[in-house]
Amino acid sequence: MSVQQIMNSRRSVRHYDPDYKISADKLAAIIETASKSPNGNNVQATRYLIIDDPELRAALLPVAYHQQQVVEASALIVMLGDYRAFEEDNIKHIHEQGYQAGYYDETLIDVLAHAAIQYYANKSAEELKLELTRDVSLASMSLVMLAKEAGLDTITMSGYDSGKLKEVLNISDRYLDVMLIAIGKGIKDGHPTVRHPVERIMHRNAIM
Template identity: 35%
Template sequence: MISANHEQQITTEDIIRSRRSVRKYERGVTIPAAEWNEILELAFSAPSSWNLQHWRFLTIQEQANKDRLLPIAYNQQQVSDASINVVVLGDLQANLAAETVFENAAPEVREMMLGQINGAYANNSVFSRDEAIRNASLAAMQLMIAAKAKGYDSVSMGGYNPKALIKEFNIPERYIPVMIISIGKAAAPGRATERLPMEHQVISESF
């Protein structure tokens, strides 16, 4: 990606280091459909277990619907002001996609993979929930990085009423809400946060 003056090459490292959780957005900014689709395509290239792509993105960008979401998100103003809100959902029945994912695989590979997947999911709600959250979270982070690469800011939120969200937006039982991400043009920069030292966060080889 090239900056506006076409002189500085913006690297992946620059994008990651410059990403902040932004809570104030320019109201009324529309992300062009073609650009938004590019962001989604980048997000959807995230890794997933068995390539089942456990995420679903419920996108909310009409103002009336953003304002329906606002009280559910405990009146966090960015929900109303941002260009798009993405409700990141995890698929509790992602194993049902396996037939499609492996339909073009060699028969022996397909049989092996379906056996692995269906065996792992059989009568194991804890596993399916963990997989839904884990894999949807990978796509969510990639979505925020992709948005930043295209010049948009974002914030991820765990502060919302999941029961009200499910009811208001008719989310099927198959999907579990993982987080809400607001995306748009920052009206004020996100605050840089201090990070714990690396030696606190990294354990080498064993505890």
């Protein structure tokens, strides 16, 4: 399937075969490729928390306002951003790895790492949250498309109580929860949806 075919045929699917299990390898392969998504300064802040424990899934059902995909999909993925990715040790480590791989020469490591460290050091809490939201959202879309290519269905979800989710899963403030993604074998097609005509959404040079 081409990217265009994937984009045109994907739907948010809300009904899943509860007996279908995605293999750990298949899920890991999808996540590994999704991790190639663009991300700010390549700090690689996105974390994919797979919830496949039935008890945890049952506990999350009311947290997500009883949306059945939470328990019926093969896996539920909590898409998280890790605030620690902005810290100096992570940024230096990634630049060192890039150097070891031969992607840039020695003179550039310190300059690039320093620029990235400073970029985040000067940001407010709100700006850092936006940085994580951008990175995690791009990775989420990649995951959705890769799942479709692999013959799986998904739904991205923000319909849940963030505080309660973090409490049930014991997620600390180190992480920002950006969205949930349910993934599995759909048993009922997602309903078709409309989109604005391109003239309404595409603007040139200015927008009112």
